[in-house]
Amino acid sequence: MGNDPGDPPLIYLNNAATTWPKPPEVLDEVARCLKSPFFEAGRSTAGSAIDYPSEAQEALARFFHAENPDHFIFTQNATDSLNLLIHGFVKSQKAPFHTITTDLEHNSVLRPLNTLAGEERLSLTTVPSDDGYVLLREVKKAVRPDTRLMVMTHGSNVLGTLQDVQAVADYCADSDIFLIIDGAQTAGQVPINLSSISGGAFVFTGHKALFGIPGIGGFYVDDPEAVVPLRQGGTGTDSRSLAQPKEMPQKFETGTHNYPGIASLLAGTRFIEREGQDRITKKGRDLATLFIREIANDPNIILYTPTPDLPVVSFNIRSLDNDEAGYILAKAYNIICRTGLHCAPLVHDRIDGGKGCIRVSFSYLNTPDECRVAGEAVREVAKGANR
Numbered sequence: 001m002g003n004d005p006g007d008p009p010l011i012y013l014n015n016a017a018t019t020w021p022k023p024p025e026v027l028d029e030v031a032r033c034l035k036s037p038f039f040e041a042g043r044s045t046a047g048s049a050i051d052y053p054s055e056a057q058e059a060l061a062r063f064f065h066a067e068n069p070d071h072f073i074f075t076q077n078a079t080d081s082l083n084l085l086i087h088g089f090v091k092s093q094k095a096p097f098h099t100i101t102t103d104l105e106h107n108s109v110l111r112p113l114n115t116l117a118g119e120e121r122l123s124l125t126t127v128p129s130d131d132g133y134v135l136l137r138e139v140k141k142a143v144r145p146d147t148r149l150m151v152m153t154h155g156s157n158v159l160g161t162l163q164d165v166q167a168v169a170d171y172c173a174d175s176d177i178f179l180i181i182d183g184a185q186t187a188g189q190v191p192i193n194l195s196s197i198s199g200g201a202f203v204f205t206g207h208k209a210l211f212g213i214p215g216i217g218g219f220y221v222d223d224p225e226a227v228v229p230l231r232q233g234g235t236g237t238d239s240r241s242l243a244q245p246k247e248m249p250q251k252f253e254t255g256t257h258n259y260p261g262i263a264s265l266l267a268g269t270r271f272i273e274r275e276g277q278d279r280i281t282k283k284g285r286d287l288a289t290l291f292i293r294e295i296a297n298d299p300n301i302i303l304y305t306p307t308p309d310l311p312v313v314s315f316n317i318r319s320l321d322n323d324e325a326g327y328i329l330a331k332a333y334n335i336i337c338r339t340g341l342h343c344a345p346l347v348h349d350r351i352d353g354g355k356g357c358i359r360v361s362f363s364y365l366n367t368p369d370e371c372r373v374a375g376e377a378v379r380e381v382a383k384g385a386n387r
């Protein structure tokens with residue numbers, strides 16, 4: 001199944017991995033960026049060149065209601081941001097210390113933390129979630145006198161649950177714990193107000209709900225002093241000095257920027273602002289609800305996300321391996337979803353015995369009709385497997 005005439009139309013339901021398609025204005029902005037000479041800060045750049053990094057920082061500050069545009073740092077993706085922040089924070093600490101995380105995390109959190117735990121740079125407590133939610137009570141129970149860091153997701157990429165990061169952030173700020181929030185699944189999907197979250201850092205990725213292209217992401221850090229930069233190199237500023245500049249964003253950004261990626265992020269945030277974040281959030285929930293209604297009463301389907309906050313629906317089909325189900329949906333119905341462990345192994349231990357599941361995820365650009373067609377296809381596959 002592909003794009004041959006006669007194939008059913010392609011239905012792309014793997015938006016929690018990477019959104020597709022991108023809004024036309026995102027593609028146009030990338031093309032525009034690539035067609036013009038790149039802007040170089042502090043140099044005799046062509047007058048017409050757009051300063052995409054600065055424009056995007058301003059746009060992100062407005063979009064996320066953050067105080068300091070300069071405190072937005074561009075990276076490759078959420079994984080890159082999480083590595084820079086986690087390792088950079090650990091480097092700022094003189095002695096090993098205690099860290100808290102949760103069982104909802106993606107491997108981009110779990111692997112850096114477990115690597116550092118293996119090197120005895122930190123000790124780690126993993127707080128169990130309750131029905132997909134991290135409870136402040138459990139976080140408080142895990143805290144020790146030497147707890148300095150907490151890393152948690154804002155939204156589960158398997159269960160679609162939105163976490164009360166405000167409550168955890170308030171508690172961490174009061175307790176002198178540096179909180180890193182993984183907003184990979186929430187940036188662009190739900191309203192985010194960084195002005196109410198003091199201390200710590202917020203991580204985002206460009207290629208998911210912010211509608212950028214792959215290869216761009218970033219983070220916002222409230223107090224840059226809390227994190228040691230892991231990279232050094234050219235910044236186009238203070239070039240006589242052999243030391244990395246201390247100013248933001250040069251403290252963390254070095255080398256040539258991913259200009260097309262930053263341009264896509266800028267255009268993606270403009271698209272969301274124009275359409276309205278609330279409308280996008282609501283449409284995501286409506287699409288997920290519609291799809292769930294299609295499959296919820298089928299006894300051959302095990303649903304793990306009856307009421308997700310994000311447009312993410314995870315399930316299994318009885319008597320059918322999830323990878324095989326994904327293969328059938330792609331080959332026979334031209335429906336693209338995601339199967340397996342979704343890089344969040346601890347969640348799967350809780351919901352599906354570590355076997356993995358089928359994940360369907362929607363973007364603002366999906367339609368109710370696609371939900372119905374996909375629901376019908378899943379029911380048909382489930383019926384075939386359980387005849």
Ligand SMILES: Cc1ncc(COP(=O)(O)O)c(C=O)c1O
Pocket residue numbers: 016017077078079080106108153155156157182184185205206217
């Ligand atoms: C919750 C969560 N964190 C981190 C990531 C990693 O994102 P990226 O691919 O942008 O590094 C993902 C991607 O699936 C995710 O869902």
